[in-house]
Amino acid sequence: MRPRLLIRALTALGLAAALLTSVVPAPPAIAADRLPGGGCDPIVPTECLLPFPDDWYTRADPASPTGRRVAFTPGTLPAAFPGRPIDPAAWNRATGFSPGSTLLVQAPGLDLAVTGTAPITDIGRSLRPDAPIVLLDAETGVRWPYWAELDANATSAGRQALLIHPARNFLDGHRYLVALRGFKDAAGVPLTAPGPFARIAGPDLPATDPLRPRQRQLRPVLHQLARHGIAPGTLYLAWDFTVAATADLTGDLTAIRDDAFRRLGDRSPGYVITKVTDHTEAEDARIAREVEGVLTVPSYLNLPGGPPGSTFFRGPDGRPRRLPLNTQAAGFRCEIPRGAFTTPSTPALYGHGLLGSRDEVAAGNVKAMAAEHDFTFCATDWIGMASGDIPVVIGALLDPNLFPAIPERSQQGMLDALFLGRALVHPGGFTADKAFRTADGRPLVDNAHGLGYDGNSQGGILGGALVAVSPDIRRGVLGVTGMNYGLLLDRSADFARFQGVLDLSYPDKLNQQIVLGLFQMLWDHGETDGYAGRLTDGHQVLMHIAYGDHQVANIAAEVEARTIGARLVTPALAPGRSPDRIPYWDIPSTGPLPYHGSAMVVWDSGTPSPPLTNTAPTEGKYGRDPHGDPRNMATARRQKAVFLRTGEVVDVCGGAPCQADPG
Structure with missing residues (x-):
């Protein structure tokens, strides 16, 4: 664009x-003794900050609503080009980690297919009783859905991250337990747990053992997992983390x-x-x-x-x-x-x-919406991202x-x-x-219908936060939207022009994933990801999605829909169009239209389905970019106009999947 x-x-x-x-x-410099162990979590000796997120990198704080406060030190954060340490002050104000956190860890030799982890095409598998990765809400005991993938951008198997993405944002202020078990290589041979973790998960260590303090910290996690049928002896790795408070x-x-x-x-x-x-x-x-x-x-x-x-x-x-x-x-x-x-x-x-x-x-599609449905649109620069x-x-x-x-x-x-x-x-x-x-x-x-909001792309990604906090906006349309830049950037063709800069600063792809996770902790304050849990409290939003979008990944919109409770206008796609075992898993249907409430509509221009890896679609293999197509459809604009005035999602596609003309 x-x-x-x-x-x-x-x-x-x-x-x-x-x-x-x-x-x-x-x-x-900040004193290392602010961390429980004064440095990197010893359970994974290969890379500091792994696993991430991890309560090892927090401290007790009675004044915090979660009881925790992030406590990074410059020595634990990946140094920036040219070796300049990161001042953790901005991160250390946090009461926990991002509700959209991608979990990062390394498991050398892991074969996801042989292990049976839940892929992006079968998120429901993550909740099976024997799932090799278990995410557990420590407060409620509820299992959390996710999909797992190996970083497809890694240039070395020894520096490849395992990425575990929540399929619905974690709940603000809650603590989660992570259990990895039954990991296997391509030949089906079980992977051996990292040595330090194996010792921690075993019998009590002597008081003089350097791992003894970490063992004492992890004991409650292991005991709680055991109560849910996950025995310490079966684990490849386990840890816990706290999500920041609202x-x-x-x-x-x-x-x-x-x-x-x-x-x-x-x-x-x-x-x-x-x-x-x-x-x-x-x-x-x-x-x-x-x-x-x-x-x-x-x-x-x-x-x-x-x-x-x-x-x-x-x-x-x-x-x-x-x-x-x-x-x-x-x-x-x-x-x-x-x-x-x-x-x-x-x-x-x-x-x-x-x-x-x-x-x-003053773009053509905005003028068309204004003229066709008598809207006056006003805009200001979205400073910070302008x-x-x-x-x-x-x-x-x-x-x-x-x-x-x-x-x-x-x-x-x-x-x-x-x-x-x-x-x-x-x-x-x-x-x-x-x-x-x-x-x-x-x-x-005329203010009789109140104030509406309509934003596209970045205007959708940031716009959810604006709608959530506005005292005047009743309803918002989030066009070609998603949330969580930490999830989006790898999957966006837009980021390609910035990738070379990040490569200069952090040539190592494993460190890049850590940096994206750190960025998201702060980005949450300025985009929908940090507000999604409260977005539809008193507000309604209509999400318009371009199937196969090259710039804003569809999967990020699906996570958002699950998080905010938006329903899916069905049928969303023609039969066989999606590679997913259950397309739009756990996003309930609106049922027959009209529907009054927050909803997601998928517009299909015939673009190939997006990659199943954390990579961006490219012109050629993935066809033309449909990013601009929904807003250029008169039918889509009519649906938006009715929603902004009434809160009703009306049928503009004749009961069939919505199709957009390729622009």
Whole structure:
């Protein structure tokens, strides 16, 4: 979706970022005694931070809602190019790990097919009584579904990660037990447990044994697994981890939202209209007026005006606070359809795609939606993940010390969007301005249906978080969506242009998987993955999926649907179209339409099914990219419009699987 000019710019910026990063002073060292054992978990001696996530890398904290606090040290985190240690401060605020965590471990010689692990095509197998991988909720005793795969990007069998992906996000604040058993190689020979773990799982070790403290920590895990029929002697490996609490995952964004809206009170946000463009019908048959301007939004970033690279300014309690008089100038653009001059239009926010800008609101499909269904769409740049942030994104791939700026500035971008939405629906806001009225003073926007949200691609991935925290949005459409960048990046054709930068910083593919897991712990605060467990509490969302999408992997949308409780519009695909044993496993059907509630609709353009590995589809073997097809269908736009106004999902495909015309 990005032009060739951007690709050349990325290369140049990557080299510049590398030079800049290399001269930034290293962060101060943090005492290793903050970890229970002062270093790497001894149960897997091959690589620090494996297994991941792992409560070994947490400490007890009575003030934490989970009772735990992440406690990484620079020595346990993979050093960034060129050998610069990572300051763990941003991670160590967490009360646990990501609810979408991919579990990482090594099992040299493992053959997944011979072992019988659950593949991506048969997630239900993960819950069989004899499943070789067991994920168990320590609080409820409930088994958790997953699929397992070996990292297809690994360049060496000795450095290949086993990836275990939750098929539904883990529950916020819960602790999970992991048991690996019955692992076999290609010849069916059982794999021997790692030596340190075998000793820990055996008889009590002498008090002088270095593994004795770890054995004492793991004993409750082994005992609980034994109560569920998993004997210590059958294990290849076992450990536990805690998921971050909801207040941790969403607390920064809700804190700045609450403070900003408290300061705002019952007023409209302040703004300035900078440009009004009226089009003749010959110039634009769909849009009659474009309005551009700048909102003034309280800024909680640590630099005046919150430029790219800014992070939150935090108070003594660790929460974001506002520097005196610091504001964000949030540019916006609104597209008002011709029909609004006859019948006032329905207001909606639009969320742009990957590293784009608010100008995407003028794309042909958005104009078509506005004109066909009388919507006024307004957009602001999703700062943190907008075009101006590209150098920071590249720099963060080179040096994870820069990464907190991405999700933290993204949250400020969400606040900007929340203020834009309030200005759009407030009676003293846009609707009172002559730019949003006819020549004779009639309003062009009608708030009777409330405020909607429509976003595509990145606008869908981040948009779920925006919908979850908005006081004004009732319903949102998440187009060609998914969640969890840690899961998505390997599977996205978009990431190919960034992969070379990550390869420069972390040439080892095993370390890359660890880094993606670390990134996700922070990204949760600025994308849907951290909000999914609460997304449909008081809100409704409609997910539109492009089957075989090259940019946003379908499997990430399926995990999201299970997590938020969205139902599947069926039939979703023609018989035999999916390679899965049970397509869309454990996503219940809406039943006959119309359906009132959150739902997922699959649009099929005939693109081949996506890869069954953690790799991206490519043009050729996997056909053309259908990423843009659903939004370009008039029927899909009609379904979106009805949903945004009524909350009903209506049948626009004649009771058959929805087909999209290849663009």
